[in-house]
Each structure stands twice: as C-alpha cells, then as structure tokens.
Amino acid sequence: DKPTYKWQRVLLKVSGEALAGDQSQNIDPKITMAIAREVASVAIVVGGGNIFRGSSWAGSSGLDRSSADYIGMLATVMNAIFLQATMESIGIPTRVQTAFRMSEVAEPYIRRRAVRHLEKGRVVIFAAGTGNPFFTTDTAAALRCAEINAEVVLKATNVDGVFDDDPRRNPNARLHDTLTYHEVTSKDLSVMDMTAITLCQENNIPVVVFNLNKPGNISKAIKGERVGTLIGG
Ligand code: UDP
Numbered sequence: 001d002k003p004t005y006k007w008q009r010v011l012l013k014v015s016g017e018a019l020a021g022d023q024s025q026n027i028d029p030k031i032t033m034a035i036a037r038e039v040a041s042v043a044i045v046v047g048g049g050n051i052f053r054g055s056s057w058a059g060s061s062g063l064d065r066s067s068a069d070y071i072g073m074l075a076t077v078m079n080a081i082f083l084q085a086t087m088e089s090i091g092i093p094t095r096v097q098t099a100f101r102m103s104e105v106a107e108p109y110i111r112r113r114a115v116r117h118l119e120k121g122r123v124v125i126f127a128a129g130t131g132n133p134f135f136t137t138d139t140a141a142a143l144r145c146a147e148i149n150a151e152v153v154l155k156a157t158n159v160d161g162v163f164d165d166d167p168r169r170n171p172n173a174r175l176h177d178t179l180t181y182h183e184v185t186s187k188d189l190s191v192m193d194m195t196a197i198t199l200c201q202e203n204n205i206p207v208v209v210f211n212l213n214k215p216g217n218i219s220k221a222i223k224g225e226r227v228g229t230l231i232g233g
Contacts, residue, residue: 004223004224004226006224007150007151007222008151009043009148009149009150009151010151010154011042011043011044011045011141011145011153011154012039012042012044012156012218012221013045013137013141014044014046014047014079014156015049015137015156015157016053016075016076017157018031018158018212019031019047019079019082026051027079031212031213032086033090034212034215036083037090039219041118041122042124043114043118043126043144043145044124044125045129045140046076046079046126047076047079047136047137047138048075048078048079048129049075050079051078052068052071052075054069054071054133065133066133068133069134073100073128073129076127076129076137077102077105077127080096080098080125080127081127083125084096092123093121094123094124095117095122095124096127097114097124097125097126098126098127098131099130099132099140100131102128109126109131111147114126115149126140126144130143135195136193136195138155138192138196139195141196142192142196142197142203143199145200146199152205153200153206153208154207154210154218155191155192155208156212157211157212158211158213159211160210160211160214161175161227161228162175162176162179162189162228163176164176175228177230178229178231178232179229179230180231181197181198181200181231181232184231191207191209191231197231206231206233207232208221208227208230209228209231210229
C-alpha cells in the first residue's frame with residue numbers, strides 16, 4: 001500500500017477552472033459545496049481563471065498587463081467570497097484575507113492572524129493572489145504555504161494528477177505517481193508555472209496534484225492519503 005503522510009498543516013489550492021466544473025456559469029455551486037463538505041481548518045488559496053485571466057487579456061483592447069492582472073486578482077476575491085459563503089452556510093467558520101486591502105469585504109492578509117485562525121479551527125481563504133501583477137495564484141499558494149509553515153501544497157484540479165500525455169486526447173496516457181521538481185521543470189510539465197514550482201523546490205514544499213471531482217479526494221489529500229501525483233525532492 002502507498003504510504004500516508006501526517007501533515008500538520010496544508011495549503012489547498014483551488015483553481016478557478018476547478019470551481020467552474022462543467023457549468024456554463026463561472027462557478028458551480030455543487031463544486032463549492034463539495035469542497036465545503038470536505039475541508040476542515042485548512043488554508044486555501046483560490047484562483048480566478050474561471051472569471052478573468054490577466055495574461056489572456058493583456059494586449060487586447062490596449063489593456064496593459066498590470067491592469068489586466070489586477071482585474072484577475074479581483075476575480076479571485078469573488079471566488080473567495082463565494083466559497084466563504086458556501087462554507088458558512090453549513091457552519092464552517094471561515095475568514096477571507098486579501099493580499100490588498102478591501103476591508104469592507106474581507107480582512108487584509110496578516111500572517112500571524114491567519115495562523116491564529118487556523119489554530120482556532122477556522123478555514124482561511126487567501127484571496128487576491130500575491131497582490132502583485134505578473135504572478136499567479138499557484139505562486140501565491142507556494143508563498144502562503146511557506147509563510148504559514150504549512151507542509152504541502154495540495155493542488156486541486158479537474159484531472160487525476162500529472163500524466164505523461166494529455167489524458168483527454170490520449171487514452172493511454174499514464175499517470176505519474178511521483179515526480180521530482182527537476183522532472184517537472186526539465187520536461188516542462190504543465191503542473192504549475194515555473195515561479196511557483198521553483199518556490200516550492202527552494203523551500204522543500206511537496207506538491208500533490210489531484211482530482212477534486214472525485215468524492216472524498218479532498219479529505220483524503222488533506223489527511224495525507226496518497227492521491228494523484230506527488231512532486232518532491
Ligand atoms: N494574478 C496576479 N497576481 C497574483 C495572482 C493572480 O496578477 O499573485 C492575476 C492574474 O491575472 C491571473 C488571475 O489573477 O491570471 C487569476 O489567477 P490564476 O490565473 O492564477 O487563477 P487560476 O488559474 O488558479 O484559476
């Protein structure tokens with residue numbers, strides 16, 4: 001049997017694409033509810049790609065990259081508030097912290113306060129990425145993970161993990177059980193962008209890529225049971 005890990009603290013990364021499910025809407029409430037039911041006292045970094053991705057808009061209509069990225073960061077705040085509302089609807093105490101101030105809707109990011117929330121058993125959702133344009137929420141996940149001394153980034157996606165080929169096109173694509181950081185970067189596997197994976201490597205933060213659409217998978221990943229692909233040293 002595969003080994004289990006005893007994570008004390010984890011950082012769950014939920015991309016915007018994962019939140020969208022197969023709905024035509026930006027967010028599928030079934031997915032946010034599935035997440036809400038499976039988490040307990042974890043830190044979450046939420047993406048925004050289901051609503052707005054800066055890099056795909058920059059350049060068009062004269063939009064500069066920084067402006068586009070700030071819109072993208074605002075999109076993550078929408079997802080965070082949606083997720084928070086879903087969690088609180090089933091009684092899970094949740095705090096949203098934003099990387100830039102939006103104090104009417106969420107707390108500002110304060111590292112020690114975030115840790116305190118986790119110690120009290122609350123879910124903390126980090127929104128607005130790193131607060132800086134030219135970064136991604138994957139990098140925010142790696143950064144916040146390191147800052148709050150979490151031991152692993154759990155990257156929830158719509159596929160079972162990292163494959164050696166695109167599983168949607170090649171039915172014989174093989175799922176990697178484990179990968180090294182070097183394999184990810186040298187083979188240019190689309191797991192995370194280079195900044196994010198390098199930050200994980202430099203801080204010895206393993207990354208688990210797994211499918212959030214399989215019931216029970218999120219709680220398994222949080223508990224340290226082996227799901228998906230484990231990337232590490
Ligand atoms: N973004 C940014 N800085 C950050 C995090 C995100 O500028 O630190 C912007 C960027 O435009 C990005 C968008 O927010 O395209 C949404 O985030 P991301 O693409 O990482 O979301 P995901 O792919 O996880 O849904």
